[in-house]
Amino acid sequence: MIHIICALHCEAKPFIEYYRLKRRDAGDLYPIFIDRQQCLTLTVSGTGKVNAAAATMYTRGQCDVNKSHAWLNVGIAAHERIQLGQAALARCICDISNGKNWYPQFVF
Numbered sequence: 001m002i003h004i005i006c007a008l009h010c011e012a013k014p015f016i017e018y019y020r021l022k023r024r025d026a027g028d029l030y031p032i033f034i035d036r037q038q039c040l041t042l043t044v045s046g047t048g049k050v051n052a053a054a055a056t057m058y059t060r061g062q063c064d065v066n067k068s069h070a071w072l073n074v075g076i077a078a079h080e081r082i083q084l085g086q087a088a089l090a091r092c093i094c095d096i097s098n099g100k101n102w103y104p105q106f107v108f
Contacts, residue, residue, distance in 0.1 A: 001069045004042040005056055011075045012044050024062075030055040032062060049095070 006012040012033070015021065021033035021042055033042040041063055045055030052073060059065075082088055093102040 001038070001063070001065075002040050003056075003059055003063070003065070003069060003071050004040070005045050005052055005059070005071070005073045006042065007045050007047045007052065007075050009044055012042055015042050015074075028058075028062070030058050032059060 004012075004015060006015070009031075016033055019035050019040055019042075021035055021040070024032040024034050024041075030046075031044045033044075034040065041059060043055045043059045045051045056071065077090075079088070089106065090104060093104065095101070
């Protein structure tokens with residue numbers, strides 16, 4: 001199963017439409033959308049790292065999750081030289097609130 005976390009509904013909307021995802025339960029703390037085959041979930045977290053972490057843990061608690069599942073945080077970001085609409089992979093993630101940097105590993 002693949003679990004996608006998006007901060008904003010506008011980021012989630014293309015996935016919801018393309019995969020024909022349906023909202024799981026209107027009473028969910030964070031909106032969780034799921035496909036008919038139950039192979040893909042998408043959770044809208046709200047902005048910020050605390051919301052992303054909380055929504056991820058909420059999704060984990062609401063779904064039957066195991067170690068083979070993939071988790072993706074998909075969203076929009078700004079860059080001074082990349083054109084609007086151009087896709088990019090981040091090779092360095094800088095947290096300006098604490099000055100820490102992360103360097104994601106690409107598995108492909």
